[in-house]
Amino acid sequence: MMPSQSISLNDFLPQLHLLKRHEKLFLIQFLVSDLAQEEEQLLQAEASYPVWSPFDATQAADTLMKTLENHD
Amino acid sequence: MIEPKRFPYVAKQSDIGEAGFFPLLPIQLIHNNQTIDVHGLLDSGSTVNVLPFEMGISLGLDWNSQNIPITLTGNLAKVESRAVLINAKADSFPQCHLAFAWTKSNDVPLLLGQTNFFMEFNVFFYRSQLAFEVVPK
Numbered sequence: 001m002m003p004s005q006s007i008s009l010n011d012f013l014p015q016l017h018l019l020k021r022h023e024k025l026f027l028i029q030f031l032v033s034d035l036a037q038e039e040e041q042l043l044q045a046e047a048s049y050p051v052w053s054p055f056d057a058t059q060a061a062d063t064l065m066k067t068l069e070n071h072d
Numbered sequence: 073m074i075e076p077k078r079f080p081y082v083a084k085q086s087d088i089g090e091a092g093f094f095p096l097l098p099i100q101l102i103h104n105n106q107t108i109d110v111h112g113l114l115d116s117g118s119t120v121n122v123l124p125f126e127m128g129i130s131l132g133l134d135w136n137s138q139n140i141p142i143t144l145t146g147n148l149a150k151v152e153s154r155a156v157l158i159n160a161k162a163d164s165f166p167q168c169h170l171a172f173a174w175t176k177s178n179d180v181p182l183l184l185g186q187t188n189f190f191m192e193f194n195v196f197f198y199r200s201q202l203a204f205e206v207v208p209k
Contacts, residue, residue, distance in 0.1 A: 052180045053118040054144040054173070060153075061119045061187040063142055064171035067155045068188060071169065 076207035103131040118185030123172035
């Protein structure tokens with residue numbers, strides 16, 4: 001995901017020290033879950049991801065190279 | 073010595089966030105007296121350069137005059153293709169010859185692949201910065 005500039009971490013961090021132990025643990029779990037969700041969103045179920053690359057088309061490459069050589 | 077030129081990734085598909093950004097190089101294709109300004113996908117996974125059909129027509133190419141058949145793989149395996157040589161100019165770099173598989177498909181973007189774009193240019197990808205650099209070999 002694109003980095004967000006809306007919250008300044010430096011302003012936020014001192015306040016985290018004031019949390020109770022169980023709140024800190026909850027926060028860790030929340031962030032881990034949030035990060036995992038962002039990773040999943042990189043590839044979406046309904047989106048299409050076309051791959052057009054003619055990979056391993058060695059014969060085609062050979063033909064193009066010969067075409068270039070004949071031209072030069 | 074020619075300095076590398078830095079280009080930004082281009083947002084092509086807005087619904088998939090950062091995954092929708094692609095390394096599209098602004099490039100000028102020149103054939104006879106026809107010139108077109110287009111964007112080519114820097115595709116290191118493609119063995120060859122691929123020219124979509126309509127771009128070839130815009131350059132004044134005649135399909136029936138091209139007599140070197142090319143067999144592609146993957147999604148383009150079913151589509152007829154022929155070899156063409158095109159002059160290309162990227163940014164302020166010197167003009168060079170690029171060999172393309174001119175395909176009858178218009179679904180494919182202009183692909184700049186190993187033969188022979190990556191033979192002519194060194195390319196550096198900085199995906200985390202959504203930028204890439206290109207310099208002639």
